[in-house]
Amino acid sequence: MHPLTDARAPGWTWRRLPAFISACLGYKPSMRIAVLGDLHLISDADPCIELRRLRTFFSDGLPAMRRLMTWLNTLHLDAVFSVGDVIDWHSEANIILALEVLSQLHCPWHMTPGNHDLQFPTPGAPPGSYQLDPPDTFRPQAIARWRRHGVDLGRRRIGCADGDVLLVDSASSRIGRDSMDWIRKQPRRSILLTHVPLDTPAIRAHIHEREPHRNLEIYTQSGSPEVFASCIRGHIAHVVTGHLHGSGTLVQEGTTFHMIDGSFARGLQPPTVALIEASADQVAVTAIAAPL
Ligand SMILES: [Fe+2]
Numbered sequence: 001m002h003p004l005t006d007a008r009a010p011g012w013t014w015r016r017l018p019a020f021i022s023a024c025l026g027y028k029p030s031m032r033i034a035v036l037g038d039l040h041l042i043s044d045a046d047p048c049i050e051l052r053r054l055r056t057f058f059s060d061g062l063p064a065m066r067r068l069m070t071w072l073n074t075l076h077l078d079a080v081f082s083v084g085d086v087i088d089w090h091s092e093a094n095i096i097l098a099l100e101v102l103s104q105l106h107c108p109w110h111m112t113p114g115n116h117d118l119q120f121p122t123p124g125a126p127p128g129s130y131q132l133d134p135p136d137t138f139r140p141q142a143i144a145r146w147r148r149h150g151v152d153l154g155r156r157r158i159g160c161a162d163g164d165v166l167l168v169d170s171a172s173s174r175i176g177r178d179s180m181d182w183i184r185k186q187p188r189r190s191i192l193l194t195h196v197p198l199d200t201p202a203i204r205a206h207i208h209e210r211e212p213h214r215n216l217e218i219y220t221q222s223g224s225p226e227v228f229a230s231c232i233r234g235h236i237a238h239v240v241t242g243h244l245h246g247s248g249t250l251v252q253e254g255t256t257f258h259m260i261d262g263s264f265a266r267g268l269q270p271p272t273v274a275l276i277e278a279s280a281d282q283v284a285v286t287a288i289a290a291p292l
């Protein structure tokens with residue numbers, strides 16, 4: 001499990017010296033990380049038996065998720081990141097399962113929350129319905145429980161070898177003004193990881209074209225449509241998101257948006273993982289299907 005104090009100071013550090021020397025000698029890459037999408041893990045120990053019965057398309061994927069961790073260990077990664085929805089609903093049992101699965105990794109791992117990581121089952125929901133409270137209803141309690149398990153869900157920058165990864169909470173389909181100000185102050189080469197795709201006309205069109213049934217108020221950051229113009233355009237070259245349960249890539253005004261899958265929500269298709277390799281002067285992001 002990663003420590004809670006993973007943010008570090010901006011600017012040049014001696015930690016960058018080996019990467020600088022490697023770049024001068026032509027060796028690449030100096031950072032290699034993987035980004036996971038929506039795992040939606042469900043524990044057999046969770047007391048909500050009815051919910052588990054309704055979501056077997058996720059719970060049945062657990063053995064494959066364990067194999068996914070084993071495969072990731074063969075890639076010799078500096079770190080693994082999750083863009084959220086690690087669990088299918090917020091509960092003690094599901095968190096414990098998530099920690100057990102992710103602890104198989106041989107490298108540090110970090111996450112930013114998805115809506116499901118914060119959403120409690122709705123009490124008294126009609127039988128046969130999968131109903132969760134909105135992510136903001138019990139947000140402080142959910143964040144506190146993750147923290148008690150040693151997992152930080154807060155906004156932060158994590159340095160990996162020669163790169164900087166930004167984790168920003170968009171679980172409620174928006175990014176706050178304070179986070180936009182914060183992103184603007186981060187190094188230009190940073191890679192932004194956040195759960196919900198940004199709300200731009202191009203991204204809306206991209207989603208609608210592939211999945212017209214998606215409610216774009218929920219599946220984009222509709223609560224903060226100014227994010228791209230405010231702090232991404234001309235500043236952040238790569239944004240990786242989950243939430244859609246579908247993969248795709250879109251380039252808009254110098255920023256590449258990587259939408260990754262990661263779940264078994266669509267039958268037996270293997271999860272997509274974003275492999276990010278960065279050197280001193282370039283970043284390469286490759287979407288690869290895990291060989292499961
Ligand atoms: Fe999800």
Ligand SMILES: [Fe+2]
Nearest residue numbers: 085114115243
């Ligand atoms: Fe989600």
